Amino acid sequence: MSTAEEVPATIDLALANRHLEGMSAEERIQWAVDRFGEHAVILSSMQKTSSVLMHLFYKLSLENEILFVDTGFHFHETLQFRDEFMRRYKLNIVTLYPTNTPEKQEELYGRKLHLFVDGQPECCDMRKKRPFNKHMKTNGRKLVMNGMRRSEGGRRAKIDFLEVDPSINGFKLNPLLDWSEEQLETYLKENNVPVHPLHAKSYPSIGCACCTTPVAPGEDERAGRWRHLKTDEDEGPRYCGMNYSDGSGI
Template identity: 45%
Template structure:
């Protein structure tokens, strides 16, 4: 059994839309889809719309996003009538800089704390606020790096939630095909050589031949070639020891 209620066979043999329906049937509105407004989130938000799922779509506004990321959120609201809940960190970036005496994201030993304050804690608060019992993420095995072994279902002991990864067996091509076939909004930065899009100070485009995660925290890359690859808002990323090797 994947969970007490959903069998592994049923979940794995279902398409992604039916996986969303299965989750909805069990968890109703006690499930959160954490949306980054990237392509995989676009697929899942569209599936949630099609399935009439009661999942809460939560967008963590770190207040350091590109304006275009907020525009993508607004497009999904307008086009599909989705009730996307925006949550923010306790402190503004300016208040955080003042408290810690620096811009934490600029330093290797400051980035984990910055991501904790501006991403993890807002998620924890949202889970508490909505009394969520489950999360839906867009992680895929074909992303490689630390996500090669992403499981269809896991858990996040930090928040006591079951974690569903309905796209775990999808490819980038499947994501692109789905978005194109259904006319789903796509973050405009993908057309500008960005492969993964997070906060503006920590995101750059990638060059031909570079790993898709190479544009994240590039300013923190070290002489041995390692750099942070994940913000660790996803517990499975946090567990993975290979996260700093591209």
């Protein structure tokens, strides 16, 4: 594995993206590890795309970190799924925690932040983004992989495989960017990969328990996220801000 000193200081993004376009997801991950060594990690939400990425790490026998941020508000099914996945594939899943417990945060702020339109961004920032950024910085991690796909639409329809991520002073790689929903399902089925049990209970998108509901047939996949903050005039928050390309950046 590379050391911190061997991490490439600069990358020709356009050239790298041309290379990555023609590769399989597995080859894209290997490309990242060849260049960034142990400083290439996955950020896992434990959702379907994370199952694929984590399984690809297993296939490639990678010991690189798979980061999971335990906000203190997760469904117990999410934590159980993390543990089961880790035991089954013997992966290096590292759980990160926010500075304050949910109780301490409520005491400090005098309210449950997630219940308020002006409190949710701060709650997501403190409970997800800061522990993640702190870990990346403290350990010199320089490239984070996640399961974003162009077919999800919105801002995600326009992103590249490899992008600069100023929030971590490094890069973000999307190995599944060109995958369709059908490809995802096929991969999971053919490789017998377990998925989060709530996906089968009308939760296509899963975040914190207090900010996620099931969706009704015909609803948008993300309609169940922060439903309590949506109004007739405003569709409310769509993403938690963990992904720089979703507009969470500086």
